[in-house]
Amino acid sequence: MNLKLTIVVVEEDRDRAVAIVDALTQSGDCEVFVIGTTIGLARKIAAHAPDVVLIDIDNPTRDMLEELTLASGPLERPVAMFVSGAAGSLARAAVEAGVSAYVVDGLTPERLKPVMDTAIARFQMVRQMRNELAETRRALEERKVIDRAKGLLMKAKGLDEVQAYALLRKAAMDQGRRVADVAEALVTASGLLS
Amino acid sequence: MKTVTLPVAYMPLVDAAPLIIAQEMGFAEAEGLALDLIAAPSWSSVRDMLAVGRVDAAHLLSPVPVAMAMGLGGVTTPLSAVSVMSVNGDVIGVGRELEQRLRDIGYGFDFADALKAAQALAQVTKDTLVFGAPFPFSMHVELLRYWFERSGLSEKQIKIRTIPPPLMAEALSTGEVDAFCVGEPWGSVAVDQGAGALLLPGTAIWRFAPEKVLSVRQDWAETEPEKLGHLIRAVWKAGQWLSLPKSKTTAAEILSRPSYLDVSSELIDRALSGHFTISSRAEQRTVDDFIGFHAGTTNFPWRSQAKWIAHRLSLENGLSSSEAQRLGGAVFRSDLYRKHMIGTDADLPGASEKLEGSILHITAVASQKGELSLPPDTFFDGQIFDPDEAH
Numbered sequence: 001m002n003l004k005l006t007i008v009v010v011e012e013d014r015d016r017a018v019a020i021v022d023a024l025t026q027s028g029d030c031e032v033f034v035i036g037t038t039i040g041l042a043r044k045i046a047a048h049a050p051d052v053v054l055i056d057i058d059n060p061t062r063d064m065l066e067e068l069t070l071a072s073g074p075l076e077r078p079v080a081m082f083v084s085g086a087a088g089s090l091a092r093a094a095v096e097a098g099v100s101a102y103v104v105d106g107l108t109p110e111r112l113k114p115v116m117d118t119a120i121a122r123f124q125m126v127r128q129m130r131n132e133l134a135e136t137r138r139a140l141e142e143r144k145v146i147d148r149a150k151g152l153l154m155k156a157k158g159l160d161e162v163q164a165y166a167l168l169r170k171a172a173m174d175q176g177r178r179v180a181d182v183a184e185a186l187v188t189a190s191g192l193l194s
Numbered sequence: 195m196k197t198v199t200l201p202v203a204y205m206p207l208v209d210a211a212p213l214i215i216a217q218e219m220g221f222a223e224a225e226g227l228a229l230d231l232i233a234a235p236s237w238s239s240v241r242d243m244l245a246v247g248r249v250d251a252a253h254l255l256s257p258v259p260v261a262m263a264m265g266l267g268g269v270t271t272p273l274s275a276v277s278v279m280s281v282n283g284d285v286i287g288v289g290r291e292l293e294q295r296l297r298d299i300g301y302g303f304d305f306a307d308a309l310k311a312a313q314a315l316a317q318v319t320k321d322t323l324v325f326g327a328p329f330p331f332s333m334h335v336e337l338l339r340y341w342f343e344r345s346g347l348s349e350k351q352i353k354i355r356t357i358p359p360p361l362m363a364e365a366l367s368t369g370e371v372d373a374f375c376v377g378e379p380w381g382s383v384a385v386d387q388g389a390g391a392l393l394l395p396g397t398a399i400w401r402f403a404p405e406k407v408l409s410v411r412q413d414w415a416e417t418e419p420e421k422l423g424h425l426i427r428a429v430w431k432a433g434q435w436l437s438l439p440k441s442k443t444t445a446a447e448i449l450s451r452p453s454y455l456d457v458s459s460e461l462i463d464r465a466l467s468g469h470f471t472i473s474s475r476a477e478q479r480t481v482d483d484f485i486g487f488h489a490g491t492t493n494f495p496w497r498s499q500a501k502w503i504a505h506r507l508s509l510e511n512g513l514s515s516s517e518a519q520r521l522g523g524a525v526f527r528s529d530l531y532r533k534h535m536i537g538t539d540a541d542l543p544g545a546s547e548k549l550e551g552s553i554l555h556i557t558a559v560a561s562q563k564g565e566l567s568l569p570p571d572t573f574f575d576g577q578i579f580d581p582d583e584a585h
Contacts, residue, residue, distance in 0.1 A: 060236050
């Protein structure tokens with residue numbers, strides 16, 4: 001009984017998928033497949049007859065995997081969601097890290113634990129990177145709005161850039177709001193008035 | 195007043211309104227609760243968050259906790275349905291290709307008659323049909339199967355494929371599914387995007403289908419009776435507010451916010467008002483009681499409703515109906531609902547079971563205050579479900 005574990009990772013983003021596969025193959029003796037597209041998802045997964053299926057918890061196509069858990073489903077072997085097993089704290093850690101796992105019945109905790117530990121760590125990292133990216137994007141968007149608001153003020157009141165920003169900042173402080181919010185309000189209002 | 199924060203998961207749908215309104219309109223606060231509402235990307239994720247304790251309560255498809263009690267699906271943590279959050283609210287629709295074929299045979303899209311719709315659909319179906327539905331355990335799937343087997347569609351090969359609601363319009367456009375059953379606003383979104391036309395409201399199949407339930411973990415219901423009582427009452431009051439005609443515009447505005455449904459309030463208003471645009475030809479149809487949040491015994495979790503679901507699931511999965519009804523029926527906690535609603539404005543029925551499908555017209559029934567009436571709950575084929583007789 002030293003067969004390789006077969007793991008399917010459902011992930012559309014190629015870079016992310018590669019990172020997860022690398023980590024899993026380094027962590028132990030397993031074969032990892034990646035499925036990117038979601039059309040016919042359950043069928044494609046069943047073709048690999050995996051022991052474990054890993055999917056981002058925020059992936060809306062996850063509900064398609066639920067069909068795998070039905071006895072009459074395309075997988076011959078019964079599949080359970082990882083949350084229902086005996087591994088209570090590990091399951092909660094997985095949900096919080098943003099990974100959900102479908103596991104074939106009968107897989108021992110000793111074989112599953114290293115896979116789950118690796119998956120949890122990797123998904124946590126992915127999630128953190130995604131949050132940072134979203135934060136950077138947001139900051140960039142705000143920068144743009146503030147620049148437009150400054151431009152509007154410079155034109156309307158004949159100010160220079162430093163004065164325009166000072167005016168925005170003062171308005172924000174007086175109203176207890178963020179500079180970006182005041183800028184956005186100004187841009188919206190000016191759009192309506194023009 | 196000091197409030198207790200309660201994490202609650204929901205799916206962004208019109209019928210999540212009672213939770214959203216409870217928080218936004220202060221009904222939760224009046225009960226000493228602050229609902230930390232977490233929008234989930236999928237039904238499995240709502241269920242998992244509830245099962246592992248990430249949230250304490252959830253907006254859940256009524257068949258999910260019943261199926262879990264029967265050991266179906268991936269997770270078996272015991273859950274309790276402590277009240278019915280909404281009845282009805284689903285729509286059935288077809289993609290552009292089927293719509294055209296239906297028009298070619300002169301079908302009028304009356305958006306009302308389930309038998310006629312099935313007949314027309316059967317007539318234009320060559321060999322197989324693929325329907326999209328949001329989850330394997332859902333009222334959508336139960337309504338579809340019930341309709342298929344008791345109509346002109348019984349002879350056809352029909353597959354039901356799981357498609358998350360926000361992706362339904364896309365699945366229609368790409369031809370992955372031919373038709374669908376989905377909760378609003380996603381049917382109207384499909385019409386709006388030109389992906390298809392609406393065929394029937396869910397009410398055309400069953401007039402009083404328990405659609406979403408307020409669910410908690412069974413052990414939590416026992417260890418946190420105070421919080422549970424506050425939660426049930428806050429959601430009940432939100433449903434009462436939602437049932438007032440003057441609330442509808444405000445409700446649509448609140449639900450449309452990016453943090454909730456992020457869909458235009460006009461699309462949300464269609465479900466709340468029952469005024470639908472059913473195709474890209476802008477045909478208008480009106481449905482009475484398209485979705486219910488409050489009237490009569492809407493929120494009362496009838497054991498017989500859970501037993502109907504359990505019975506249907508047992509037939510589909512080759513299980514014993516009586517055993518399924520024993521396990522699944524106990525999930526709808528009419529006992530807890532009574533315990534926590536007694537002493538409020540709500541009137542409680544004398545019984546906890548009824549003959550599902552037997553009420554043709556609004557009927558007064560024995561109740562605690564003697565002011566209760568039951569809304570019509572008939573099936574399109576006129577059958578009556580008696581839990582004691584079903585095998």
